[in-house]
Amino acid sequence: MANGLSFRSILDANKLTGPNFIDWFRNIKIVLKQEKKAYVLYGPILGKPSDDATNEENEAYRVYMDDLDQATCVMLASMAPNLQKQHKAMNAFYIILNLRKMFDKESYTERFNFSRELFRCKMSEGSPVRPHVLKMIGYITRLE
Template sequence: MVNSLSLRSILDVNKLTDPNFTDWLCNIKIVSKQEKNAYVLDGPVFKEHNDDVINEENEAYRVYMDDLDQATCVMLASMTQDLQKQHEAMDALNIILKFREMSDKENRTERFDISKELFRCKMSKGSRVRPHVLKMMGYITRLE
């Protein structure tokens, strides 16, 4: 029995626009899991074998590469056109690595800026405690 349910429509609605990488990757993993090729996103990278290796290993490599190509196409199709052009020569694993690296840099910068504001936060003489505490709690929540 063939499963006719396709979750790819969530990728049409939630295209990668750069700042939404984490949400987009979560959706990519959901779709890949449903399509039975999520292992290419997390698992070990298969290596190409020479002709001396038995046919089973060559077949496993071919299936892996087909699944990786399919995952890459799904990823590219769920990006904005600008991002597609920038990443069309990459495979799914390298696309994920690049966006994780960019996301980590942005998150570090944002955490630094929030921390700086938190540490500079001083209560004015004669002001109320409650607004000051709420402001500090807001910074701490954003850091989490």
């Protein structure tokens, strides 16, 4: 990095173990956005240019593949060893698709539970407003 600023230490402290998929994915997006490589997570995957492609097309493909490889390495390095083994032959785009299949049901359940708590959240008569609002903000933040 030219400016020496790197958010990769976030991933060292928060490796993907499975149940923390939502938090891990948020951190992956932060790190890759800071490194200007987040676009590789959202597809479409560039196909290899044809033999008669221009130099610009070849260069764009090379840059894309380099960014995809770097994103894949960052993701694999921030996973628990068992998940690394499962995903070592995939690129970043397919890793995310597979992880969503594996853990989205858990994240759906987690989001449902936070939504339920948010909608059930009622302020007691005579109690201060500030703690109630902070509690609701916490639920909303978790839902994001």
